[in-house]
Amino acid sequence: MKKIITALSALLIATTPLLSQATPDDDLKAFRSYFAKKFPNVPLNDFINGVYAVDPASREQWEAFEEFPSYEIYVDKGEEEFNKKFANGKSLADCFPNYKKGIRQNYPYFDTETGKVVTLEGAINKCRTDNGEKPYKWKKGKLAWVSAYLAYLSRGNKLNIKVPDDERAMAAYNRGKKHFYAKRGQLNMACADCHYYYSGSRIRADILSPALGHPTGFPVYRNKWAGKSKSGDGMGTLHRRYGGCNKQVRAKPFKAQSDEYRALEYFHTYMSNGLEVNGPSQRK
Numbered sequence: 132m133k134k135i136i137t138a139l140s141a142l143l144i145a146t147t148p149l150l151s152q153a154t155p156d157d158d159l160k161a162f163r164s165y166f167a168k169k170f171p172n173v174p175l176n177d178f179i180n181g182v183y184a185v186d187p188a189s190r191e192q193w194e195a196f197e198e199f200p201s202y203e204i205y206v207d208k209g210e211e212e213f214n215k216k217f218a219n220g221k222s223l224a225d226c227f228p229n230y231k232k233g234i235r236q237n238y239p240y241f242d243t244e245t246g247k248v249v250t251l252e253g254a255i256n257k258c259r260t261d262n263g264e265k266p267y268k269w270k271k272g273k274l275a276w277v278s279a280y281l282a283y284l285s286r287g288n289k290l291n292i293k294v295p296d297d298e299r300a301m302a303a304y305n306r307g308k309k310h311f312y313a314k315r316g317q318l319n320m321a322c323a324d325c326h327y328y329y330s331g332s333r334i335r336a337d338i339l340s341p342a343l344g345h346p347t348g349f350p351v352y353r354n355k356w357a358g359k360s361k362s363g364d365g366m367g368t369l370h371r372r373y374g375g376c377n378k379q380v381r382a383k384p385f386k387a388q389s390d391e392y393r394a395l396e397y398f399h400t401y402m403s404n405g406l407e408v409n410g411p412s413q414r415k
């Protein structure tokens with residue numbers, strides 16, 4: 132299996148613009164056309180549904196779940212948190228003037244003042260600390276609820292990530308791209324092995340989802356995460372998922388909101404530009 136993967140990856144990497152002179156836009160076109168060829172029966176915007184876009188067998192059950200979704204109460208809780216007054220009388224709502232129109236599609240973005248990639252979760256916690264409040268925990272709980280509420284209000288808006296003409300922005304983008312294609316962990320596998328080259332194939336009990344459309348549905352409610360939580364709260368952020376996927380190949384995960392994961396999210400989300408936000412979503 133490993134030999135096949137290595138041979139295949141070498142072959143495909145040779146035909147994929149990897150850390151070459153390719154612009155983000157070239158990368159996006161290649162990424163998208165790869166999946167369009169691999170899954171000719173899946174309409175572009177259906178990739179927002181993760182594995183259910185390519186696995187008709189599990190789709191029906193998932194659609195039934197989505198009719199009475201488990202994340203709904205967390206969207207409500209997120210709304211409550213969002214409007215709750217800080218000690219200084221302000222609230223998260225004051226930091227996000229356009230939230231009603233939906234803002235999720237613009238994150239992550241590159242802040243040319245600080246030279247950093249800003250994720251939605253990062254912006255939420257910055258708003259709290261700027262107002263003298265403690266930051267939320269990074270991977271689940273209130274931060275995931277607020278993020279779910281903001282994603283919910285952004286449903287249907289198309290991802291619109293920009294890489295400005297700035298060396299530091301390109302560096303962050305390329306760092307994320309490198310993470311995506313680099314082999315890691317004891318199993319020596321890249322994100323790209325599972326979610327690009329082998330997407331649609333089965334690995335143990337799972338079918339591997341295409342990376343195209345991955346970020347649109349986050350945060351997600353996972354039954355698996357609910358099972359691990361005393362209160363049954365199954366919500367988690369994209370970086371929580373990144374950590375889980377790094378661990379699957381027995382690599383040490385990076386910290387949620389580390390430079391590494393923010394760069395990965397930047398590249399990963401850019402690759403889904405033009406697809407509709409549909410978060411939060413329900414997952415196994």
Ligand code: HEC
Binds near residue numbers: 182310348351377
């Ligand atoms: C050994 C294979 C493997 C590797 C390597 C791997 N993943 Fe995954 N990943 C999975 C499986 C299995 C799932 C659950 C089924 C699915 O949705 O694909 C999953 C799910 C996900 C999801 C959730 C998709 C959704 O719609 O809910 C995201 C996002 C994700 N992976 C990102 C990554 C990223 C980024 C990397 C690299 C850091 C990575 N994965 C590496 C196996 C892998």
